[in-house]
Every structure is written in structure tokens, then in C-alpha cells.
Amino acid sequence: MGNRSILQKLPWRKRSGIERLKTHEVVRHETKRKALFKFIGVLSLVIIYWGYISYRYGTSLGSYVTLLTWSLFVLCTPIASAGLLVDFPVRLLTKMRMFHVEAMVWAFALSVNAFTLAAHPSIYDATVLVSMLRFILINPMPYWSIMFVSAAGTFISIRFADELMDVRHEKHRAYYLMHEGKHTLIVFAFMILAIVLAYSYIMQNFGINAPMF
Numbered sequence: 001m002g003n004r005s006i007l008q009k010l011p012w013r014k015r016s017g018i019e020r021l022k023t024h025e026v027v028r029h030e031t032k033r034k035a036l037f038k039f040i041g042v043l044s045l046v047i048i049y050w051g052y053i054s055y056r057y058g059t060s061l062g063s064y065v066t067l068l069t070w071s072l073f074v075l076c077t078p079i080a081s082a083g084l085l086v087d088f089p090v091r092l093l094t095k096m097r098m099f100h101v102e103a104m105v106w107a108f109a110l111s112v113n114a115f116t117l118a119a120h121p122s123i124y125d126a127t128v129l130v131s132m133l134r135f136i137l138i139n140p141m142p143y144w145s146i147m148f149v150s151a152a153g154t155f156i157s158i159r160f161a162d163e164l165m166d167v168r169h170e171k172h173r174a175y176y177l178m179h180e181g182k183h184t185l186i187v188f189a190f191m192i193l194a195i196v197l198a199y200s201y202i203m204q205n206f207g208i209n210a211p212m213f
């Protein structure tokens with residue numbers, strides 16, 4: 001038993017993939033594990049959604065619709081959930097701040113929608129989600145406000161995500177503790193805007209003419 005323990009400590013002994021994984025900082029540190037679990041959760045949902053949409057429309061169109069749906073959650077939700085699919089692996093591989101990567105993610109999401117609106121607008125008819133995205137994009141007043149609120153919430157939450165990767169323990173997250181209340185207010189404002197948007201979308205698409213209040 002003692003000899004085996006000595007052999008395990010020899011510098012030339014190759015560690016297995018599982019052993020290397022266990023000692024990786026993303027697994028060892030509490031906050032990095034939290035970011036990893038978020039990434040795995042979001043990735044799993046996207047894969048499941050892509051599988052369903054691809055089964056329904058075919059791989060090519062299904063992938064395009066999935067991309068547009070991803071852009072909806074990038075542009076129109078106040079948390080950095082969809083963007084985390086890009087931000088997290090880029091941060092691990094390059095050490096580039098997630099905040100800066102998220103800015104490029106937003107630019108890409110806007111570019112994809114600008115191209116689709118100009119070249120293939122009918123794709124937005126595929127699902128209710130992407131149809132609502134088109135509704136937001138082609139009605140700047142007042143519906144772009146939901147993107148502005150989402151941007152504020154997203155870039156605060158992505159700053160939280162950067163902090164997750166910078167510290168080892170939850171108790172050391174000073175920025176999160178300081179600005180958590182602001183992010184909660186932004187999410188609350190977003191929920192009100194989302195209700196108004198959903199109401200307007202339903203009224204327009206079903207031809208119902210009734211006041212909200």
C-alpha cells in the first residue's frame with residue numbers, strides 16, 4: 001500500500017483524465033463550479049431545443065430557427081443566460097473578460113437579425129418565440145425599451161459571471177453583494193415590460209381590440 005502511494009506521487013506518473021478533471025480549477029473552486037453548472041444547464045436546454053426544432057423543420061432550417069431563438073434570449077432577457085454559451089468557454093480558453101465577449105455576442109445577435117429581416121423574413125413565422133422577436137424588432141417604439149432594459153440587466157449579470165471566475169468562494173463576491181439589488185429591480189422592470197409586450201402581441205395577432213386596464 002505504501003509503495004503504491006509513493007508511485008502515485010512520482011513526477012513522471014501520468015494522471016488519468018478523471019484525475020486531471022478533479023484537480024482543474026473550474027472543478028475545485030466553488031464559484032467556478034457554479035459558472036460551469038450554469039453553462040452545462042444552458043447548453044443542455046439548447047441542444048434539446050435544437051433537436052426538437054430540427055426534427056420538426058429539418059437540420060438546416062432548424063439550426064437557423066435555433067440561432068434566432070438564441071438571439072431572442074440574448075437581446076430580450078435581462079440575464080446573461082444565452083450569451084453564457086459563448087462567454088464561458090471563451091473566458092476559459094483565452095482569459096478574455098466575459099463582459100467584452102458579451103458585447104461581441106450582442107453585435108452578432110443584432111447582425112443575424114438584421115440579415116434575416118432583410119433577406120429571409122419568413123423564417124420568423126416558424127415559431128411563436130421568433131415571431132415575437134420580429135414583432136419587437138420592427139416596432140421600435142415602445143418595444144425596443146425591452147432590449148434596453150435587457151441590456152442593462154445582462155451586462156450587470158455578466159459582470160457577476162466575471163466575478164465568479166475571479167474569486168474562489170461565494171462570500172468574496174463584493175460586486176455581486178453590492179449590485180444584486182439593482183439587478184433585481186431591473187429584472188422586475190423587465191417582467192412588467194414583458195407582460196405589456198405579450199399583451200400587445202396577442203392583441204395584434206388575434207385581432208382583439210380591448211384596453212389593458
